[in-house]
Amino acid sequence: MMEIIGIDLGSNSLRGVRMQVCEKEFQKEFAVLQEYDTTVRTAEGLEDSGEICEAAKERIIQGLLEMKCALDITPQQEVVALTTQAMRKARNRERILQEIWERTQIQFRVISGEQEAQITSLAPKIAVQRIARENPKYKQDCFLLVDMGGASSEFVLCGENGNLARSFDIGIVSAKERYGSVEKLLAQREEFLKPILSFMQECCQKGRKARFMMANSGTPTMVCAFKLGLIEYNARVIFGTELTREDFSVELAKFLALSQESQVGLVGMYKADVVPFGIALFTCFMEALGFQECLVVDEGLREGAVIAHTLGLLD
Missing domain, CATH: 3.30.420.150 (Exopolyphosphatase. Domain 2)
Structure with a gap:
């Protein structure tokens, strides 16, 4: 039995979950233990500028810091953090994701559509x-x-x-x-x-x-x-x-x-x-x-x- 944190940084919302994973009759079962959800508006201004704006970056970082407290995320915790369309499109995503990592110790993976x-x-x-x-x-x-x-x-x-x-x-x-x-x-x-x-x-x-x-x-x-x-x-x-x-x-x-x-x-x-x-x-x-x-x-x-x-x- 183990617990894993899943994080979804979307183009509008930031959502996190702590899930318990256990083996039962040769199958894995998943149970939600805690949840976190906030609006960060990652894609604000992206249509016009092609970039993640500074205000959105700060909302994301603040949201992640609050999530770490709400879900009791420690440095030893296994975390799977994924991000989607806004980061796929943003030409400044490398800088933004690097700053997010430096200030929150959450490493995001940009996934395809x-x-x-x-x-x-x-x-x-x-x-x-x-x-x-x-x-x-x-x-x-x-x-x-x-x-x-x-x-x-x-x-x-x-x-x-x-x-x-x-x-x-x-x-x-x-x-x-x-x-x-x-x-x-x-x-x-x-x-x-x-x-x-x-x-x-x-x-x-x-x-x-x-x-x-x-x-x-x-x-x-x-x-x-x-x-x-x-x-x-x-x-x-x-x-x-x-x-x-x-x-x-x-x-x-x-x-x-x-x-x-x-x-x-x-x-x-x-x-x-x-x-x-x-x-x-x-x-x-x-x-x-x-x-x-x-x-x-x-x-x-x-x-x-x-x-x-x-x-x-x-x-």
Whole structure:
């Protein structure tokens, strides 16, 4: 039995998890012991400058220092830290990652979009097996996992014969910076939907057709929290919730009806302005792909980092 820390530095969020790994009947089992989550807006200004800005770097470092305390990370602790699209794109990533290491002793590995998609799917695939035991409609041979991040979105066709995955250069922060308004985002949606629809068509031609849609990113989990009226976010309450397209529309309308102060109080100052873009973007995905509902879980890249490391998939 051992404990491993998994860290996901995304384009909008910084998420960490302490997981217990044990061997049971010749299989490895993973249990979440502690979690940490904050918004650092890594991709702020990246669309225009091509670089990680100093303010984002400081938020990342502060978040990591807080995470080390929250998860009790010691120098002896085994840590698997992965970072994604914002660092993939940033031309100053080497300097930024070096300073992060010097000030936090957390060493990040920049992974490709393909790796991100595959690793992100590991924990949700385990989650689906648990959910299917209670709800047989999710006992299917193929499903679509959508992980919508700050600067990219990963689409993974998860099947019994392996995954088909692709990463697309559109996320909630990049959508805001690229389009400026939700109205313009919706008006130009064909631009970012075209390659996604092409990928899904390729999958169909290979005999892969998704029977249901699953989501594990911040926007769907946040909409779940809104719908359930959670005062404090709780991943275990979110687990296995179903959301319809109407749920996204209803919760967006409620959010927009709030004052700016109330919006910030609900989701934080670094997230409030991108919430409408996230909900609109995810709804575009659902509509374009013909899904009326999606299954939501919280498990993602941070848990996947631990699983992938334990199974030797990062070597």
